[in-house]
Amino acid sequence: MAMGRIAGRFTRVEPRLRAGRLVLGLLSDLPRKNCWTIAEWAGEAAPHGMQHLLSRAVWDADGVRDDVREYVVEHLHDEAAVLVVDETGDVKxxxxxxxxxxxxxxxxxxxxNSQVAVYLVxxxxxxxxxxxxxxxxxxxxxxER
Structure with a gap:
């Protein structure tokens, strides 16, 4: 998917560029994927920029999700496709x-001790x-509050 499709979801160019590097890192063959490994893979000295993108930067994450979903339906369209619910736990x-x-x-x-995410695939x-x-x-x- 071209990053241009989601470019408007970012208020600044820096988070948009970093998001592109994050996506490429996630798609890479890195054996472990976290902010440290992806930042190093992307040529950054520390994970702070990736962490900032994921926790504090201003961008429309729901809009990006919607854009990705539209892209998937456009390019992978299949009348017999199914939706799969998958849960993945990360030990913490x-x-x-x-x-x-x-x-x-x-x-x-x-x-x-773990965190669980549920994915619709x-x-x-x-x-x-x-x-x-x-x-x-x-x-x-x-x-708890």
Whole structure:
């Protein structure tokens, strides 16, 4: 997908350019993908810019999601396509990341301190793509301010 399609979702050029590098890093063959590894892969000295993009920069994440979904439907259109719900857990060491608690995660195959995301994936004969991610928020997190 050309980055020009989502360019208008960013209020500044710097986050738009960094988002392009982030996407390329996510699509790369890096064995581990996080802000540190992707920033290094993109030639940045530290992960601060990638972290800023994901947590504080001003851009329309929902609009980007919608643009990606439209692109997927346009280019992977298949009358027999299905939507697949997939959950993925990431083991976490701390307890301050949103949604982290001791819970089952298939990544570890057991109950671990982890964060779980749920993905809606479009799957058809011409390909597949994640079209809507959401973070699973356990009840223990909804009771605290």
């Amino acid at each position: 060491k701390g307890t301050h990341t949103v949604g982290v608690q001791r819970q089952y995660t298939g990544t570890a195959g057991r109950i671990e 479009y799957a058809g004969m011409r390909g597949h793509a994640a079209v809507d991610p959401e973070l699973y928020i356990p009840r223990s997190w909804t009771c």
